[in-house]
Amino acid sequence: SAVISQKPSRDICQRGTSLTIQCQVDSQVTMMFWYRQQPGQSLTLIATANQGSEATYESGFVIDKFPISRPNLTFSTLTVSNMSPEDSSIYLCSVESGFPSGNTIYFGEGSWLTVV
Amino acid sequence: AQTVTQSQPEMSVQEAETVTLSCTYDTSESDYYLFWYKQPPSRQMILVIRQEAYKQQNATENRFSVNFQKAAKSFSLKISDSQLGDAAMYFCAYRSADAGGTSYGKLTFGQGTILTVHP
Numbered sequence: 449s450a451v452i453s454q455k456p457s458r459d460i461c462q463r464g465t466s467l468t469i470q471c472q473v474d475s476q477v478t479m480m481f482w483y484r485q486q487p488g489q490s491l492t493l494i495a496t497a498n499q500g501s502e503a504t505y506e507s508g509f510v511i512d513k514f515p516i517s518r519p520n521l522t523f524s525t526l527t528v529s530n531m532s533p534e535d536s537s538i539y540l541c542s543v544e545s546g547f548p549s550g551n552t553i554y555f556g557e558g559s560w561l562t563v564v
Numbered sequence: 565a566q567t568v569t570q571s572q573p574e575m576s577v578q579e580a581e582t583v584t585l586s587c588t589y590d591t592s593e594s595d596y597y598l599f600w601y602k603q604p605p606s607r608q609m610i611l612v613i614r615q616e617a618y619k620q621q622n623a624t625e626n627r628f629s630v631n632f633q634k635a636a637k638s639f640s641l642k643i644s645d646s647q648l649g650d651a652a653m654y655f656c657a658y659r660s661a662d663a664g665g666t667s668y669g670k671l672t673f674g675q676g677t678i679l680t681v682h683p
Contacts, residue, residue, distance in 0.1 A: 449611070479669045490655065490673045491609075538607050544669055553599070553659065553671055555609035 450475055450545040452556035460562045466529045469559045471541030476521035478544065481553070482514070485538040494539075497524050531563045566591045566658050570674035577646045578682050584631075585641045585677050587656030595661040598632070598639045599671070604652040612654070615639065617661070643679075651681045 451474040461467050471480065482494040494514055495503045503516040518524045528535050541556040567590045577583035589598070600612040615623045615632050622630050627647075631640045643650055656674040 481669065481671075483671075485607075490675050491671070492673075493670050496669060540609060542609075542671075552597075552611065552614055553657075553669075554611060555601075558607045558609070560607065 449552070450477060450543050450554050452541055452543060452554060454541050454556035454559050456559055457557060458560040458562075460564060461531050463532060463563055465531055466527055467531065467561060468525050468527045469539055469541070471524045471526070471556055473522045473543050475545075478521070480518060480524045481542045482516065482524075482526045483540045483542060483555075485540065485558075487536065491540065494526070528561065531561075533563045536561060536563045566593075566596075566660070566672045568656055568658050568672050568674040570654075570656055570677050572677045573675070574678045574680070576680040576682060577643070579646055579648060581646055582642060582644045583646055583679065585643075585654050585656075585679065587639045587641070587674055589637050589639065589656075589658050589672075591637070591658065591660075593660055593662060597659040597661060598630075599657040599659065600628070600630070600639075600641045601655045601657060602650075602652045603655065603676075609655075613641065646681050648681050648683060651679055653678050 453472045455470045480497045483491040485491045493506050494509045495505045497503045497516050497518040499518050499521050515527045538558045538560050540558045542553050569588045596617045598615045602610045602612050613623050613625045613628050627644045629642045653676045655676050657671045
């Protein structure tokens with residue numbers, strides 16, 4: 449399975465500021481995904497980030513609010529812009545790993561953001 | 565669009581006993597993957613078990629096994645010999661296998677089931 453590292457693991461942010469979350473994978477992967485988990489809720493996909501192309505956003509998520517970069521096959525960032533308390537969530541990076549179990553999605557440790 | 569339903573918000577089990585978590589899903593696709601993930605208080609999502617829809621044989625991973633009923637669109641997780649470390653939120657998830665489709669790679673999650681293990 450892929451080893452995925454996320455930074456920061458936890459942060460307290462001021463309203464109106466922006467924060468960038470980094471996701472580093474120990475192997476090259478084609479597909480990377482960013483999910484949000486609001487308190488007490490399930491996971492919701494924000495966007496799919498493939499190297500060499502613009503991120504594809506799900507309904508309800510826009511690039512101005514959640515800009516994503518994917519400069520290479522092992523790294524991606526998600527920025528949460530102009531934060532409000534409603535953005536307090538866990539943000540998770542995930543990747544598809546083809547080895548040893550193909551087509552399986554693995555997750556990073558998550559970044560727990562609290563907006564005050 | 566696919567949907568995943570976990571009808572048990574909470575379940576509890578005695579240590580060393582067996583518990584089954586339920587999951588149903590709705591899809592028009594014939595080929596897909598199903599997963600169970602565990603989320604302990606650390607919030608990390610840990611893969612528990614994986615099932616390919618084209619395989620009739622139920623997946624097993626040590627104390628964890630599934631009952632996959634494709635026609636009924638049911639995918640339950642059985643935990644045998646429950647341990648205190650099994651206490652967590654469990655999520656059932658669906659993934660399309662259609663590489664040409666817009667949903668490829670994306671996971672659709674159920675609402676989750678909180679499992680409590682009593683000593």
